[in-house]
Every structure is written in structure tokens, then in C-alpha cells.
Amino acid sequence: MVALSPLTPDASPDRAEVVVLPTQPAPPRKRPSRLVAFRRFATGRLAPPLITLAILIVLWEVLASGPNAGLPPPSRVVSDTWELITDPFYVGRGIDQGMFWQILASLERVAIGFAIAVVVGIGLGALIGQSRWAMRGLDPIFQVLRTVPPLAWLPLSLAALRDGNSSAVFVIFITAVWPIIINTAVGIRNIPEDYRNVARVLRLSPLEYFGKIMIPAAAPYIFTGLRIAVGLSWLAIVAAEMLIGGVGIGFFIWDAWNSSRISDIILALVYVGLIGFLLDRLVALAARLVTRGTAST
Amino acid sequence: MANKYLSVELVDKSFERGGSTTEVLRQVSFVVDRGEFVSIIGHSGCGKSTLLNIVAGLTPATTGVVLLDNRVVDAPGPDRAVVFQNHSLLPWLTVYQNVRLAVDKVMAGKGKAERHEWTMRNLELVQMTQAAGRRPAEISGGMKQRVGIARALAMQPKVLLLDEPFGALDALTRAHLQDQVMQIHAELGNTVLMITHDLDEAVLLSDRIIMMTNGPAAHIGEILEVPLPRPRRRLALVSDPTYLRCRAAVLKFLYERHRLVEAA
Numbered sequence: 001m002v003a004l005s006p007l008t009p010d011a012s013p014d015r016a017e018v019v020v021l022p023t024q025p026a027p028p029r030k031r032p033s034r035l036v037a038f039r040r041f042a043t044g045r046l047a048p049p050l051i052t053l054a055i056l057i058v059l060w061e062v063l064a065s066g067p068n069a070g071l072p073p074p075s076r077v078v079s080d081t082w083e084l085i086t087d088p089f090y091v092g093r094g095i096d097q098g099m100f101w102q103i104l105a106s107l108e109r110v111a112i113g114f115a116i117a118v119v120v121g122i123g124l125g126a127l128i129g130q131s132r133w134a135m136r137g138l139d140p141i142f143q144v145l146r147t148v149p150p151l152a153w154l155p156l157s158l159a160a161l162r163d164g165n166s167s168a169v170f171v172i173f174i175t176a177v178w179p180i181i182i183n184t185a186v187g188i189r190n191i192p193e194d195y196r197n198v199a200r201v202l203r204l205s206p207l208e209y210f211g212k213i214m215i216p217a218a219a220p221y222i223f224t225g226l227r228i229a230v231g232l233s234w235l236a237i238v239a240a241e242m243l244i245g246g247v248g249i250g251f252f253i254w255d256a257w258n259s260s261r262i263s264d265i266i267l268a269l270v271y272v273g274l275i276g277f278l279l280d281r282l283v284a285l286a287a288r289l290v291t292r293g294t295a296s297t
Numbered sequence: 298m299a300n301k302y303l304s305v306e307l308v309d310k311s312f313e314r315g316g317s318t319t320e321v322l323r324q325v326s327f328v329v330d331r332g333e334f335v336s337i338i339g340h341s342g343c344g345k346s347t348l349l350n351i352v353a354g355l356t357p358a359t360t361g362v363v364l365l366d367n368r369v370v371d372a373p374g375p376d377r378a379v380v381f382q383n384h385s386l387l388p389w390l391t392v393y394q395n396v397r398l399a400v401d402k403v404m405a406g407k408g409k410a411e412r413h414e415w416t417m418r419n420l421e422l423v424q425m426t427q428a429a430g431r432r433p434a435e436i437s438g439g440m441k442q443r444v445g446i447a448r449a450l451a452m453q454p455k456v457l458l459l460d461e462p463f464g465a466l467d468a469l470t471r472a473h474l475q476d477q478v479m480q481i482h483a484e485l486g487n488t489v490l491m492i493t494h495d496l497d498e499a500v501l502l503s504d505r506i507i508m509m510t511n512g513p514a515a516h517i518g519e520i521l522e523v524p525l526p527r528p529r530r531r532l533a534l535v536s537d538p539t540y541l542r543c544r545a546a547v548l549k550f551l552y553e554r555h556r557l558v559e560a561a
Binding site for chain 2: 200201
């Protein structure tokens with residue numbers, strides 16, 4: 001470890017001096033204390049979005065405060081919906097429930113529909129990724145079906161299932177399944193030949209191959225599909241619930257519109273946005289945990 | 298019985314693509330005795346790897362047959378463990394798990410403790426026990442290849458197939474691994490078939506060297522015995538007349554008689 005002594009301009013050149021360099025290793029660089037780290041995080045990461053948000057809210061307040069404004073300003077929204085904000089666990093009759101229960105009902109439908117889509121999507125994706133014949137047979141059909149808008153499936157599922165709730169779940173399923181199928185298939189088609197050869201030399205059974213090679217190798221692709229799928233599901237549930245009614249954030253918005261409670265709608269949109277963001281992050285986090293090491297081959 | 302442990306008999310291989318047929322291998326025949334270390338050397342593109350894949354069972358031969366211990370090879374299996382050129386460790390498994398996967402498959406009937414022990418034994422053989430918990434992305438190229446060797450050894454193969462195992466490594470690491478392979482070969486007495494394009498490596502490690510002519514339609518040009526006593530020491534061999542004679546023979550074959558004709 002060599003420490004350089006700083007150059008001092010006033011040192012006269014004729015006077016040479018033996019400088020003893022410190023021999024003990026320099027102390028390890030101290031990690032910034034927690035407080036300093038937090039301050040750096042606050043100014044670097046936290047401040048920009050907060051300031052932007054504040055500016056937008058002020059702008060909105062100004063624009064919506066005029067006499068002819070169609071939408072309430074944020075201050076009105078908060079005062080109008082104060083009861084909803086402060087009592088999310090309110091239990092009333094019928095669809096008169098607190099925000100927590102509304103969102104929970106929607107999340108439940110998404111969870112069921114999404115879970116079925118994961119199982120079916122990975123299964124079908126594995127099939128068409130693995131078998132050229134299955135790909136040629138199914139891929140064109142999938143490519144056409146996946147462009148059908150989610151809500152277009154709703155009447156059909158209502159006719160077939162005769163139940164609003166199951167139909168909403170079906171809409172979620174049919175929305176989420178395509179990106180999962182397609183990404184899984186691509187992931188499996190991209191498994192390096194080497195891994196297949198390893199599996200063949202080891203004589204892994206098809207089931208072992210599926211669990212030990214195929215799924216982990218394709219996991220980064222599968223998770224990309226899951227992330228797209230969860231976003232689409234959350235988009236679709238709000239629309240589907242508007243049509244089927246019952247408890248749920250979608251119908252809450254529709255109901256608020258019918259009773260001209262614009263502030264409630266705005267609050268609901270904020271919640272919908274936050275939950276959608278959280279769902280996306282949740283899947284991203286799961287992906288990071290599951291695919292540790294896989295991505296960097 | 299000791300003779301002809303592995304025999305490759307009149308193997309032809311041609312690939313068909315879009316109506317045109319390319320003949321890769323023509324009438325390749327050779328035998329490997331039990332415990333023997335045999336290298337196949339040739340210029341790149343001569344079909345060495347194809348030949349190894351046929352022995353491994355990964356690629357079917359067009360005609361001809363491969364016999365191992367008097368049984369026809371028609372599919373890949375752990376009795377012909379392959380150390381692949383680019384290690385092919387599974388990146389989502391740790392070093393230990395990569396070897397354990399093979400152990401679990403080959404010793405399916407044995408107890409957990411025994412399988413664990415066998416995994417560790419093989420990691421020990423290539424001196425990788427300290428890195429057992431690491432993932433392939435966290436270890437060096439030479440270490441990866443050692444784990445690949447450990448995985449192959451753990452299958453207790455009848456013949457160990459090495460597909461240019463040190464090709465992607467730097468010279469120092471390569472020399473170190475060659476020494477290690479020699480040591481393991483001396484200790485366990487494996488039957489080894491190795492593909493290489495490094496003539497020093499071939500002479501140093503092999504009992505016999507199979508020299509391939511250039512493709513298309515490559516065949517065996519010559520088989521050279523390397524009558525050097527074991528254990529062999531790299532440094533002592535530098536001036537050994539037998540070593541130099543063998544080396545010259547391979548050199549002549551590769552660069553005088555079957556020079557790689559550059560495509561114009």
C-alpha cells in the first residue's frame with residue numbers, strides 16, 4: 001500500500017527530505033453511516049418524485065378551482081372521500097363496503113384467474129416450446145386469439161358460465177394466459193443445446209427434465225411473461241367488474257359514476273394505480289429471488 | 298476381454314440439409330482398451346466432435362456401430378459421461394448441486410448420506426470442495442471445467458468422454474488441469490477418450506493418438522502409440538527423445554500431410 005504525500009508548492013527544491021511512508025495498511029474505508037446513506041437516498045431518489053408530485057397536485061388544484069371546472073380539485077377530493085380514506089375496513093350492506101374490501105375482492109378474482117393462467121400458460125408454453133408440431137398447430141391460433149380484447153370475452157363467458165364472478169375470473173385468465181404461453185415457449189426454445197445434452201447423458205425422465213432443466217432455464221422468460229400478464233390482469237379486472245357488478249374496485253368506480261361521486265372515482269383510481277404498481281413489483285421481486293444466477297450464464 | 302472395451306466400427310456420418318448431403322466421417326474404426334487414454338486429434342472442422350457425439354450417443358451414426366463393453370450404444374447415458382467443451386454447468390445450481398444432480402441420478406437407490414459423501418468425494422478429487430456452495434457464474438473458467446469433470450466422474454462412467462475440455466482456458470490453467478486429469482487417471486484408471494486440437498496435450502496425456510484427416514469425409518489417417526512411462530512429468534518430458542519423436546510425428550501429420558487447406 002503506497003500513500004502519496006501531497007505535493008506542496010512552497011517546499012523549496014534544494015532541501016530534500018526523507019519521507020517515511022506509513023507502513024500499516026490504510027484503515028478500511030468506512031461505510032457511510034446510516035444517517036448519511038438515508039440522506040443521500042432522500043435527496044437523490046426520494047426528492048425528485050415527491051417534488052414532481054407536489055407540483056402536479058398544485059397545478060391540478062389551480063386548474064380545477066375555477067368556477068367552470070369539471071373535476072374537483074385535490075383538496076375537495078380529500079374532504080369528499082375522507083370517510084373512505086380513514087375507514088377502509090368499513091362493512092356495510094351489499095356493495096357498500098370499505099375500500100379495503102373492494103380492493104380485496106378484485107385482488108381475489110385476479111389471484112384466481114392469474115393462478116389458473118400460470119398453470120395453463122406454462123403448460124401450454126412448454127408444449128409448444130418443446131414440440132415443433134404443437135407449435136405449428138397452435139401458434140397461429142394463439143396469435144389470433146391473443147389480440148381479442150379482454151372484455152370481448154365477457155359476454156361469451158357469461159353465456160357459458162352463467163355467473164358474473166366466474167366470468168370475471170375467466171376474463172382475467174384469458175387475458176393473462178397469452179403472454180405467459182408465448183414467453184414460456186420462447187424461453188424453452190432458447191434453452192441451450194448443452195443443457196439438453198446434459199439431461200440426455202444423465203437420462204433425466206421427461207418430468208425431471210421439465211422440473212430441473214426446462215423451468216429453471218426458461219425462468220427469466222417465464223417471469224417476463226408473468227409480469228406482463230399481471231399488469232394486463234389488473235387492467236382487465238377493473239373493466240370486467242364494471243360490467244358484472246358486485247363488490248370490487250371496478251364496480252365501485254362505475255357505481256360512483258352513476259351517483260356522480262367524482263371524488264370517489266379519483267380516489268379509486270389512485271388505489272388502482274398503487275395496487276397495479278405493487279403487483280408488478282411483487283412479480284419482479286419473485287423473479288429476482290427465483291432466477292438468481294440464471295440470467296448471468 | 299480386456300481388449301476392445303470400446304470399439305467404433307465402420308462409422309459413417311453424413312448430414313442432410315436442404316437436399317444436399319455432406320459426408321462428415323467415412324469408415325471410422327478404432328478400439329479403446331479398458332483403462333486406456335486415447336486422444337483424437339485433427340484440424341477444426343474434421344468431425345472430431347461429431348465422432349465424440351456418436352460415441353456419447355448424442356448423435357446417431359448414419360451407418361456403423363459403437364460397442365461399449367459388448368453392448369451397442371444407441372442412446373446417451375451416464376456410462377459415457379461427457380465433459381463438454383464449454384462446461385455446460387447449470388447456472389441456477391451451485392457447484393455442489395450440479396454434481397449432486399448427476400449423483401442423484403446414478404445412485405438413485407442409495408441413501409442420502411451416501412450420495413452426499415460421493416458428491417463431496419468427487420469435488421475433492423478436483424479440489425473444488427471449498428467452492429461447493431458457489432454458483433458457476435461466481436467461479437473461474439478453469440474451476441467450472443473442474444466441476445464439469447467432477448460431475449462426469451461422479452457418474453462412474455465406463456468411458457469418460459472429453460470434448461476439448463481445456464480449449465477455452467489459458468495456457469497456465471490448462472497445464473494445471475492436464476496434470477490433474479493425469480493424476481485422476483492414474484488414481485482411478487478410467488478409460489478416457491479425449492478430443493483435442495492441441496498436440497502437446499495429446500502427446501502428454503495419451504497412450505495412443507488417433508489422427509484424423511481433414512473433412513469432408515474425414516477418416517483416421519494414422520494411429521500413434523505414445524510409449525512414455527507413467528507417471529509423466531511435464532518438465533522432464535521437454536527433452537525426452539520419445540516425447541519429441543511422438544510430437545514430431547503428430548506435427549508432421551497435421552501440418553505436412555494434412556495441412557488445413559484454407560478456403561479460397
